[in-house]
Amino acid sequence: MIIRIDPASSTPIFEQLVRAVRAEVLAGRLAAGDRLPAARELAASLEVNVHTVLHAYQSLRDEGFVELRRGRGAIVTGAAAELAAVRRHAVDLVEAARERGITADAILALVREELSR
Structure with missing residues (x-):
C-alpha cells in the first residue's frame, strides 16, 4: 500500500490518510483481514x-473500515x-444521473431521503 500526503494541502494530514486508506479498500487493494501498517511505522515513513x-x-474505525x-x-x-x-x-447511480443531467445536490437529496426511511 502506497500512501502519499501533501503537507502543503489545506486538507488535514489525518484526513488525507483516511481518504488514501478508504480508496485502497474501496478499490479492492485492501481486503478484509489485511493489516494496516503500524501507526509508528507509517508515521515514520510519512514523517508525520x-x-x-x-x-x-480512529476515523477509519468509526466509519467501519x-x-x-x-x-x-x-x-x-x-x-x-x-x-x-x-x-x-x-458509481452506477452517478453515471445514470450524469446521463440525465441531474445535479449532485439532487442526487444527495435523493440519497438522504432514502436513508431517512
Whole structure:
C-alpha cells in the first residue's frame, strides 16, 4: 500500500490518510483481514506525528473500515467489502444521473431521503 500526503494541502494530514486508506479498500487493494501498517511505522515513513496516524485510524474505525485491536493494530473489516460493493452501486447511480443531467445536490437529496426511511 502506497500512501502519499501533501503537507502543503489545506486538507488535514489525518484526513488525507483516511481518504488514501478508504480508496485502497474501496478499490479492492485492501481486503478484509489485511493489516494496516503500524501507526509508528507509517508515521515514520510519512514523517508525520504518530498521533496524526492514530487519529486517521480512529476515523477509519468509526466509519467501519477497520477494527483496532491492542497489540494487533488496525485490521480491515469485513464491512469494508460491503462498503466497496455499495460503492459500485453509487458509481452506477452517478453515471445514470450524469446521463440525465441531474445535479449532485439532487442526487444527495435523493440519497438522504432514502436513508431517512
